[in-house]
Amino acid sequence: QVQLVESGGRLVQAGGSLRLSCAASGRTGSIYAAGWFRQAPGQEREFVAAVKWVDGFTDYAGYVKGRFTISRDNTENTLYLHMNNLKPQDTAVYYCAVSKAVLTTTQTLYDYWGQGTQVTVSS
Numbered sequence: 001q002v003q004l005v006e007s008g009g010r011l012v013q014a015g016g017s018l019r020l021s022c023a024a025s026g027r028t029g030s031i032y033a034a035g036w037f038r039q040a041p042g043q044e045r046e047f048v049a050a051v052k053w054v055d056g057f058t059d060y061a062g063y064v065k066g067r068f069t070i071s072r073d074n075t076e077n078t079l080y081l082h083m084n085n086l087k088p089q090d091t092a093v094y095y096c097a098v099s100k101a102v103l104t105t106t107q108t109l110y111d112y113w114g115q116g117t118q119v120t121v122s123s
Contacts, residue, residue, distance in 0.1 A: 002026045002112040004096050009117030016086050016121070022079040022096030022114055033103040034072060034079045035110060038092035038119075045095070047105040049081065059103060086121045093118050 008020040024031065035050035049060045049070035058070055069082040079096050094117050097110035104110075 002028060002031065002098055004098065004112055004114035006094065006096050006114045006117040009094060009119045011120045011122060012086055014086060014088055014121055014123050017082070017084045018086060018119060020081040020083070020094055020096075020117060020119070022081075024077040024079065024098065028077045030100045031077075031098045032101050034096060034098045035105075036070060036079075036081045036094055036096055037107060038090075038094045039116075040089075040092040043092075045107060047107070048094070050103055050105065051079070052103045057103065059105065061105070083119075086119075088121045088123045091119060091121050 003025045004022055006022045012018050031053045033050055033052050036048040037045050038048050039045040047061050048064055051058050051070045051072050067085045071080045096114045098112050099110045102109055
């Protein structure tokens with residue numbers, strides 16, 4: 001089992017920046033990749049970004065490329081999402097997740113999930 005706890009979400013003005021963190025504990029040696037997903041009110045949860053744990057290879061959804069950066073600290077077992085130039089449409093609950101086997105945008109292939117952290121961007 002891997003436990004995930006997100007933090008860093010808050011209210012921010014459009015154009016602002018925010019860094020989300022996700023602390024992993026438990027069997028962290030089993031992590032192959034980690035990702036961020038988000039769910040806006042009334043919408044399906046969607047992929048944001050993912051990173052391969054061992055070498056830092058990344059993948060992004062098109063709508064965040066150039067604005068968001070995913071990173072990880074292997075020694076601290078922490079995943080980050082740096083978000084710049086935030087827009088009101090970025091308002092959502094942001095979830096981190098880890099996969100034991102694959103770097104992917106597909107939610108069902110992630111094995112463990114955090115509880116989420118709320119990001120609200122005001123216009």
